[in-house]
Amino acid sequence: xxxxxxxxxxxxxxxxxxxxxxxxxxxxxxxxxxxxxxxxxxxxxxxxxxxxxxxxxxxxxxxxxxxxxxxxxxxxxxxxxxxxxxxxxxxxxxxxxxxxxxxxxxxxxxxxx
Amino acid sequence: xxxxxxxxxxxxxxxxxxxxxxxxxxxxxxxxxxxxxxxxxxxxxxxxxxxxxxxxxxxxxxxxxxxxxxxxxxxxxxxxxxxxxxxxxxxxxxxxxxxxxxxxxxxxxxxxx
Numbered sequence: 698x699x700x701x702x703x704x705x706x707x708x709x710x711x712x713x714x715x716x717x718x719x720x721x722x723x724x725x726x727x728x729x730x731x732x733x734x735x736x737x738x739x740x741x742x743x744x745x746x747x748x749x750x751x752x753x754x755x756x757x758x759x760x761x762x763x764x765x766x767x768x769x770x771x772x773x774x775x776x777x778x779x780x781x782x783x784x785x786x787x788x789x790x791x792x793x794x795x796x797x798x799x800x801x802x803x804x805x806x807x808x809x810x
Numbered sequence: 811x812x813x814x815x816x817x818x819x820x821x822x823x824x825x826x827x828x829x830x831x832x833x834x835x836x837x838x839x840x841x842x843x844x845x846x847x848x849x850x851x852x853x854x855x856x857x858x859x860x861x862x863x864x865x866x867x868x869x870x871x872x873x874x875x876x877x878x879x880x881x882x883x884x885x886x887x888x889x890x891x892x893x894x895x896x897x898x899x900x901x902x903x904x905x906x907x908x909x910x911x912x913x914x915x916x917x918x919x920x921x922x923x
Contacts, residue, residue: 701853703853730910737915737916738915739899739913739914739915739916740854740899740913742910745910755910787853787854789853789854791909794909795909796909797842797844797859797861797903797909797911798844798856798859799854799856799911800856801853801854801855802853803851803852803853804851804852804853
């Protein structure tokens with residue numbers, strides 16, 4: 698079955714540590730996205746990539762970094778510079794940059810203490 | 811900037827009741843409009859969409875009509891089930907011609923037997 702996988706589902710880290718969230722898709726989609734979801738705030742776009750080896754900042758990129766070395770993979774690093782990293786992180790993909798429909802992974806809940 | 815406003819939740823209904831979740835948008839021009847659904851602990855799934863004025867999107871008994879005159883895209887279902895309990899997100903294509911959606915804050919629906 699085609700889809701998006703995110704691992705792990707739950708992640709715990711100590712404050713001051715960087716942590717990398719995995720996102721893999723086997724849909725052969727060109728575009729991939731990272732969102733942050735906080736209670737009552739909907740989804741906010743962190744970074745997106747419309748093609749391999751290229752990515753752009755979203756609305757809340759500060760304290761995050763990404764890479765897109767392979768079409769199927771778009772890992773997100775939450776750095777120690779992110780002031781409030783505890784959140785639910787969702788990865789999504791779309792066929793290409795002109796496609797409206799996004800397909801989402803199951804999410805990773807990150808808790809930093 | 812462009813935004814999407816949804817009614818606040820939670821919306822609590824008894825099984826077989828009629829559902830309406832209000833959504834209004836502010837994008838200029840003719841954005842595409844979407845409803846996504848998020849079941850507990852999962853990512854979002856596209857529920858329905860409409861790409862031009864007066865279009866009606868429908869899926870799984872849910873419907874929404876693109877109303878340009880009122881800039882609305884209200885979600886309706888005639889008879890809800892317990893399994894419809896989830897968070898519903900309204901979304902529009904983003905500002906500046908980008909195809910990345912802007913999401914509302916989400917509305918939680920709780921259906922009791």
